[in-house]
Structure formats: C-alpha cells, structure tokens
Amino acid sequence: MADEALFLLLHNEMVSGVYKSAEQGEVENGRCITKLENMGFRVGQGLIERFTKDTARFKDELDIMKFICKDFWTTVFKKQIDNLRTNHQGIYVLQDNKFRLLTQMSAGKQYLEHASKYLAFTCGLIRGGLSNLGIKSIVTAEVSSMPACKFQGTMQKGVTDTPNKMFRWILCHRNGRLRRLTKPNIILKT
Amino acid sequence: MAVCIAVIAKENYPLYIRSTPTENELKFHYMVHTSLDVVDEKISAMGKALVDQRELYLGLLYPTEDYKVYGYVTNSKVKFVMVVDSSNTALRDNEIRSMFRKLHNSYTDVMCNPFYNPGDRIQSRWALLPVSASSPGGPYFLCPIQSRWALLPVSVSSPGGPYFLCPIQSRWALLLCPIQSRAFDNMVTSMMIQVC
Numbered sequence: 001m002a003d004e005a006l007f008l009l010l011h012n013e014m015v016s017g018v019y020k021s022a023e024q025g026e027v028e029n030g031r032c033i034t035k036l037e038n039m040g041f042r043v044g045q046g047l048i049e050r051f052t053k054d055t056a057r058f059k060d061e062l063d064i065m066k067f068i069c070k071d072f073w074t075t076v077f078k079k080q081i082d083n084l085r086t087n088h089q090g091i092y093v094l095q096d097n098k099f100r101l102l103t104q105m106s107a108g109k110q111y112l113e114h115a116s117k118y119l120a121f122t123c124g125l126i127r128g129g130l131s132n133l134g135i136k137s138i139v140t141a142e143v144s145s146m147p148a149c150k151f152q153g154t155m156q157k158g159v160t161d162t163p164n165k166m167f168r169w170i171l172c173h174r175n176g177r178l179r180r181l182t183k184p185n186i187i188l189k190t
Numbered sequence: 191m192a193v194c195i196a197v198i199a200k201e202n203y204p205l206y207i208r209s210t211p212t213e214n215e216l217k218f219h220y221m222v223h224t225s226l227d228v229v230d231e232k233i234s235a236m237g238k239a240l241v242d243q244r245e246l247y248l249g250l251l252y253p254t255e256d257y258k259v260y261g262y263v264t265n266s267k268v269k270f271v272m273v274v275d276s277s278n279t280a281l282r283d284n285e286i287r288s289m290f291r292k293l294h295n296s297y298t299d300v301m302c303n304p305f306y307n308p309g310d311r312i313q314s315r316w317a318l319l320p321v322s323a324s325s326p327g328g329p330y331f332l333c334p335i336q337s338r339w340a341l342l343p344v345s346v347s348s349p350g351g352p353y354f355l356c357p358i359q360s361r362w363a364l365l366l367c368p369i370q371s372r373a374f375d376n377m378v379t380s381m382m383i384q385v386c
Contacts, residue, residue: 045301057265133267
C-alpha cells in the first residue's frame with residue numbers, strides 16, 4: 001500500500017534534484033524538463049516490456065492506447081485514465097481528472113506555473129511505452145486547473161516505423177504528380 | 191536439444207544469438223535470418239487466421255530435415271527464434287512454450303537493467319556451450335576453456351565428443367553469475383539443458 005506514496009515522494013525529490021543541479025550549473029538551464037522526460041522515457045520502455053509480457057498481442061494503435069489508459073495507468077498510478085479522445089488520425093488526448101502526482105500540490109490554480117515540471121516525467125513515461133510498442137510519438141501535457149491534466153500524444157507516421165510496408169506511391173517533385181513506384185521495395189523520402 | 195537461440199530486435203537485427211559451436215555457426219545464423227520472413231508472415235496473417243490470433247507463441251515456423259525452428263514474438267516486436275534438433279522427438283510443444291516464457295522473462299529483466307541501453311547487443315563474457323542430450327547425471331552447464339576458474343575436465347561419453355563440465359550445484363559455478371547478462375546467459379543455457 002505504501003508504494004504509491006514512495007513513488008510520489010521520490011518523483012518530487014527527483015524534480016527538485018534536477019532543478020537544484022541546474023542552479024549549480026551541472027545541467028544547462030532549460031534542459032531540466034528534457035532531462036526529466038528522458039528519464040521517463042527509459043523507465044517507460046522497461047515498464048512496458050514488463051507489463052506486456054503476459055498480455056495478448058495488440059491489434060492496432062487504438063488497442064495500444066486503450067492498454068495505456070487502462071492497465072498501464074492503473075499499474076503506475078492506481079487509477080485509470082478518465083477520458084480518452086482521438087481524432088483517428090494520430091492524435092490522442094488522455095485526460096486524468098485527478099492526477100496522482102498533482103493532487104498533493106493544489107486543488108485549483110495555485111502553483112499552476114510549476115505544474116509542467118511535475119508532468120515531464122509522465123510525458124516521457126508515455127512516450128517510452130509507446131516507442132517500445134512501435135509507435136513514435138510526441139507527448140505533451142497541459143494543465144488548466146489542478147489536479148486535472150491532459151496528455152496529448154501525436155503519433156508520427158514515419159517510414160522507419162513500418163519497414164515491411166511497401167510504399168507504392170511517391171510524389172514526384174518534378175511535375176508534382178503522384179507516380180507509381182515500379183520497384184515497390186524502394187522507399188524514398190521526398 | 192536447443193542448438194540455437196536468437197533474440198532479434200524489432201528492426202530485425204540480432205540482439206543475442208547463441209548456437210552450439212561444434213556445428214557451423216553460420217548455418218544457424220542463416221536459418222534464423224530466413225525464419226524472420228516466416229515470423230513476419232505469421233504476424234501479418236494474424237488478422238486473417240482465427241487460431242493463435244493474439245498469442246505471443248508462434249509455434250513451429252518451418253522444419254528442415256535435421257532441425258525444427260520455433261518462433262515467439264513479444265508485444266514490443268522483439269522476436270525469439272529457437273532451433274531444435276529434430277532427432278529429439280520427446281520434445282513437446284508445452285516444453286518449447288515454457289522455454290520461450292523463461293526467455294521472455296529474462297529478456298524483460300535485461301530490459302529493466304539500467305546499464306542496458308535498449309537496442310544494444312546483449313553482452314556476455316561467457317561463451318557457454320550446450321550439453322548434449324545423453325550426458326549422464328542430469329543437468330550441467332559448461333564453461334569455456336578460457337575461463338578463469340579451474341574447471342574439472344570431466345569428459346563424458348556423449349555424442350559430439352568430450353566437453354568440459356562443471357556441475358551446476360558447485361559453489362564456484364554459482365559464483366560465475368552475479369550480473370544481469372550472465373543471468374541471461376545462464377538462463378539460456380539452462381534452457382538448452384532442460385530440453386534434454
């Protein structure tokens with residue numbers, strides 16, 4: 001039962017530790033949030049490997065997002081994501097109305113300017129989890145009123161993600177028209 | 191007996207590949223490489239096949255006259271490929287499944303190791319040799335001749351010639367595996383042995 005509080009306290013200390021080292025010049029100013037996010041990334045990769053060990057294979061991206069919202073969030077924060085929205089074109093918004101890492105801080109607008117520091121690790125966590133499941137993404141967070149917050153994930157459809165797919169159409173830059181590839185194994189970046 | 195075990199990353203390069211050095215290793219590397227196509231086929235055919243639709247264990251990928259190749263894919267698209275001797279007919283599907291489960295557990299531990307960067311090769315100092323099926327006295331694991339430890343050079347009359355053995359119950363044999371990658375190696379070796 002105490003493990004929830006342990007992670008919360010450790011996380012708070014981590015954030016203040018990174019910022020203290022920034023003051024002392026070990027870390028460049030402005031890179032603290034990146035550092036926290038990268039920490040979350042690596043942790044997310046390992047966590048997702050452990051959590052998906054026993055689950056069945058995922059069918060598609062939506063399946064993966066649902067897993068993140070339900071099982072992953074429950075295991076890490078002991079509750080599920082309250083609301084998942086998507087535009088079915090690669091943008092997902094996860095809304096948590098009572099985010100565990102912010103509940104101790106305030107119940108409204110107080111300390112709003114500091115909230116982003118405490119969300120960086122979780123953004124990295126989601127990004128790391130998605131990256132290990134094969135989805136490259138950018139995850140950002142926004143808070144309008146604590147402790148509710150929204151995590152927005154933008155999936156990137158890059159050619160490196162699905163090397164097995166054959167891209168049959170390329171945009172020919174010369175005449176600006178779509179031309180069919182004759183050799184389907186060649187993937188060109190325009 | 192498992193003659194070759196490979197862990198392939200999702201970009202299809204090997205993270206860890208181990209085979210019996212008595213045979214031509216390149217042959218096994220090639221077999222694992224060709225089995226990747228079959229793995230990809232099975233993953234993409236997932237939507238159409240009603241059986242094994244969301245299972246991680248892929249089953250027998252393809253048989254050759256001497257060997258059988260089994261596959262397993264994790265949710266992070268890391269593939270495990272195992273090449274097994276065909277002559278060992280006592281090997282059942284359940285045993286292969288349990289071997290893959292153990293491999294998956296070990297791989298998860300490697301992933302959570304903070305000193306391991308995802309995407310790097312899984313390093314190990316010991317090039318462990320698998321034991322042939324008919325060695326008397328149960329499970330042993332082997333250490334290479336270059337090992338720092340004084341090995342008991344016991345030769346066993348098993349097919350494939352004499353090996354250097356050190357019993358798994360010995361104290362200094364257990365001292366050989368303090369860190370993560372060695373644990374991974376030991377797990378793989380014990381898997382190769384357990385199949386006997």
